[in-house]
Amino acid sequence: MSLKLKALTKSLWVFHLCIGGSCNNCDIEILDLLTPRYDVERFGIMLVGSIRHADVLLITGSLTYKSAVRAKRLYEQMPKPGVVVAVGSCALGRGIFKDGYNTPCPLDELIPVDLYIPGCPPKPEAMIAGIVKLVEKVKGKR
Amino acid sequence: MGLLLNFLIFPGFLFSAIIGLFASWIDRKVTARIQWRIGPPWYQNFIDLIKLLGKETIIPRGNKFTFLFAPLGGVISITLVATILGKLLINPTQSVLGDLIVVLYLLIIPALAMILGGSSSGNPLASVGVSREMKLVLAYEFPFILSVLTMVIKAGNTIRLGQIITYQMDYGSGVGSLSGMLAFVVAVLCMQAKLGLVPFDISEAEQEIISGVFIEYSGFLLAMFKLMKSMLLYIMPLFLISLYWAENIGIYSLIGKYVFLLVIIILIKNTSPRLRVDQALRFFWGPVTLLASLAVILAMLGR
Ligand code: SF4
Numbered sequence: 001m002s003l004k005l006k007a008l009t010k011s012l013w014v015f016h017l018c019i020g021g022s023c024n025n026c027d028i029e030i031l032d033l034l035t036p037r038y039d040v041e042r043f044g045i046m047l048v049g050s051i052r053h054a055d056v057l058l059i060t061g062s063l064t065y066k067s068a069v070r071a072k073r074l075y076e077q078m079p080k081p082g083v084v085v086a087v088g089s090c091a092l093g094r095g096i097f098k099d100g101y102n103t104p105c106p107l108d109e110l111i112p113v114d115l116y117i118p119g120c121p122p123k124p125e126a127m128i129a130g131i132v133k134l135v136e137k138v139k140g141k142r
Numbered sequence: 143m144g145l146l147l148n149f150l151i152f153p154g155f156l157f158s159a160i161i162g163l164f165a166s167w168i169d170r171k172v173t174a175r176i177q178w179r180i181g182p183p184w185y186q187n188f189i190d191l192i193k194l195l196g197k198e199t200i201i202p203r204g205n206k207f208t209f210l211f212a213p214l215g216g217v218i219s220i221t222l223v224a225t226i227l228g229k230l231l232i233n234p235t236q237s238v239l240g241d242l243i244v245v246l247y248l249l250i251i252p253a254l255a256m257i258l259g260g261s262s263s264g265n266p267l268a269s270v271g272v273s274r275e276m277k278l279v280l281a282y283e284f285p286f287i288l289s290v291l292t293m294v295i296k297a298g299n300t301i302r303l304g305q306i307i308t309y310q311m312d313y314g315s316g317v318g319s320l321s322g323m324l325a326f327v328v329a330v331l332c333m334q335a336k337l338g339l340v341p342f343d344i345s346e347a348e349q350e351i352i353s354g355v356f357i358e359y360s361g362f363l364l365a366m367f368k369l370m371k372s373m374l375l376y377i378m379p380l381f382l383i384s385l386y387w388a389e390n391i392g393i394y395s396l397i398g399k400y401v402f403l404l405v406i407i408i409l410i411k412n413t414s415p416r417l418r419v420d421q422a423l424r425f426f427w428g429p430v431t432l433l434a435s436l437a438v439i440l441a442m443l444g445r
Contacts, residue, residue: 004193007192007196011189011193036177039174039180039181041170041174041181044182044190050353050357052200052357052358052359053360079360081197081198
């Protein structure tokens with residue numbers, strides 16, 4: 001594994017995006033993840049404000065017609081290499097908004113998703129487990 | 143050749159970068175401990191830097207030259223200050239006429255680099271950050287120069303930094319006297335603003351204008367800006383030590399004083415909320431300038 005990827009796995013800067021249809025509970029769980037109780041800064045994970053600084057695009061909520069354009073643009077604006085993480089049933093497969101009039105498709109039909117974290121909402125522990133799996137995959141252990 | 147080596151390696155680039163990154167780690171770690179967390183490992187800032195160097199650098203529409211050059215200019219000017227200060231602290235008699243003025247000018251360049259880089263990116267939030275940074279520079283630069291002037295007067299109207307250091311080695315450090323103490327307090331407050339830390343992180347407020355001036359920077363250029371900030375965290379306390387507190391510049395006492403100043407910076411950072419830009423302006427032009435002028439007058443009276 002190159003030094004570049006090794007450094008990337010040790011310092012993941014997260015940009016959090018909530019697209020359209022969701023109940024915002026996943027966002028609250030993500031905030032829980034960032035509190036001192038779980039202290040993800042130990043592993044170099046930090047929340048950043050601008051997509052240009054980000055390595056991880058963390059997406060919650062189900063895609064709507066309006067937000068699809070924005071989500072795609074944000075994905076293109078992220079400097080590569082970067083990963084996309086979908087959190088919650090909404091982002092995975094539209095969840096409870098499946099039959100909504102304004103939710104065209106699941107997220108991974110629009111942009112490539114690297115990590116799916118299921119749950120409604122997933123616990124912070126589940127998110128940490130997901131990140132660990134992703135890091136191991138990048139390292140080529142699995 | 144020797145000068146180039148000085149610039150690139152020992153008191154210059156490599157040395158100050160390593161110390162600066164380490165100091166920023168201390169900042170993050172102490173902050174974490176204050177918030178009852180464990181905090182990142184000691185190599186975290188180095189890893190962040192390597193990661194940023196390996197990432198794609200996106201250059202937005204707008205003025206490409208200033209966008210590219212601003213972070214590099216900032217790093218180069220800070221490296222120059224590091225070289226000048228480092229060589230002076232090793233041997234204070236090497237001073238040339240007016241190096242204090244040079245250092246003061248070079249220390250403004252990081253702020254100018256942020257202003258130039260932010261405004262050339264053409265992002266509306268960056269332009270808000272730029273305007274705030276400009277006002278902040280106007281606010282803190284005046285009392286800062288006044289507080290430096292105090293030491294200039296005390297050391298017998300000299301603008302050689304080396305002479306100020308040797309004066310303190312002979313007659314006791316600046317903070318020992320009343321005017322020096324006042325000027326030191328003013329300079330510490332201005333240092334906090336120069337470093338762009340809370341309560342004066344107005345221009346890169348993460349929560350309101352999402353890192354303001356840095357918003358469009360990515361990859362290599364962002365790494366340069368991060369490096370610039372870290373090196374500033376090493377240079378500014380060192381500059382204050384050599385101005386006000388240099389009666390003993392042995393290596394251990396330098397480290398001790400540096401850590402002391404770093405702790406003060408971190409404590410201020412962790413115990414105060416962010417000010418609005420108008421509050422910061424009023425603060426610096428009101429009470430702080432008053433204190434600084436008092437220090438200058440006292441120095442003229444020989445206190
Ligand atoms: S997945 Fe569930 S908890 Fe998360 S936003 Fe959707 S409905 Fe809310």
